[in-house]
Amino acid sequence: MFTGLGAFPLTPMNEQGVDEKAFMGLVQQLARAKVDTIAALGSTGGYAYLSRAERTRIAHLAVEAAEDVPVMVSIGALRTREVLALAEEAQKVGVKALLLPPVSYQKLSQDDVFSLYETVTANISVPLCVYDNPGTTHFEFTDELHGRIAALPNVGSIKIPGVPESPDLACARVERLRELIPSHVTIGVSGDVFAAVGMNAGCDAWYSVMGGLFPHTALAITRAALSGDADEATRLSDALKPLWALFRQFGGSFRVIATAAELRGLTCFPSVPLPLRTVTGEGRDQIAAVIDALELS
Template identity: 85%
Template structure:
């Protein structure tokens, strides 16, 4: 479940609701590509903008469309009470794993976060992935906190942010964390531009935004890295430098991938919840040119 390519699709929507047909089509594309797992309702999936009922429905749609491919969904929420309710909903529709970020409005302490994972891990029946995403949650995990949480029941993976771009420093970072967690807990890299470096450094999985829209391109990198062909993984990743540059230019991958989905006809426009907007004008033309030139699939 927590190895290989975990592809995170968008949840296309407008102010009237989720576009269930478009979402199902995105999941079916991932199934056809033979991704290792599907991460619905991650940050790319706009979980924080959806009601409890909408999140339950999207989780159900993902499981139904996945045709047996394991589905993980985010249960992040401001209150632990609501996290537990979302966990119940997700498990009821048949998800195989839960993704939990420490969402907050007030600044969280290390003990706050540990207590949340302690409570949730004791009350779920499917594996739990720890979502370390300081760019979104504004919470910084220490490696020691990861080590404490990884000892809890049902915790099976840690989704870490990007590693250093120098391969030896990336390996040191992964090895430092590996020493603090049990052997049954995997480490997955996010931050698509650094995924090849992270997997070459010892990460077990790639939790991928790009893979949610262009799974074949992401799978080629994943398969090369995890088969030991580090040079090929790096070569394939470096061939995508124009895409990584767009991610930096527009403040992350979300708006770029959502815009690409509209351009390729996977979704209608608008496809993201207000006040968010996809990219217009010259930026949109840039994205169209890059995804066409790279022949992403």
């Protein structure tokens, strides 16, 4: 399940709670599109803003709405005991995989992080994806640490940040990591701007924010790259440059995609937890114009 398109849907919420109907609608849309994996409660899914009970509920709803598409959920939390509790509850509701970022308040060492994964992988029965996201966790994995963790039981994939833009450098990045991890552990690229170059460089999966809202557009890029048609994958990605520019303009993909979901009527306004806000004013009009012009679906 750690190949192809891993689509990360939003968890629409406001200060009164989670909009369960809207969330299930987003998941059902992904199931109909036949994405390869539905990754609920990632950073796009706002896991850090939800209680354990809310997260368990969302995991249950995702499994219910996903039909036959496997569901992966994040179990990231500040304390190992909380991570283990989230893992147990997620497995009970039927998720097929777990996603673990090394969340912290105090700065973590490489040994701290290895110990976290060592403990968790020894206490789960479904495969785990290592969530390497320094933009949110402020922890940077070394390739050597990835190699140590990938050798642990139940590790199935590594979700890496975006690769270098140069195809040659991207290939070198992926090859260097492959030399250190077991052959059964896949590499998934994140950072939607870098998806095509990452998959063309040999990544097995694209763990996508955009794919959680516009799965058909993301699947076209994914299928082209994984079938070996690097030129087509690059062409399709380059056609989305206006969207990539919005991600840079508004500080990342999350705020833009959440705004796009509101504009498409798939979520209500507001759909993110305070103090976060979706884009308003001229920026909102700009996002509307771009997603309409690109005919994202």
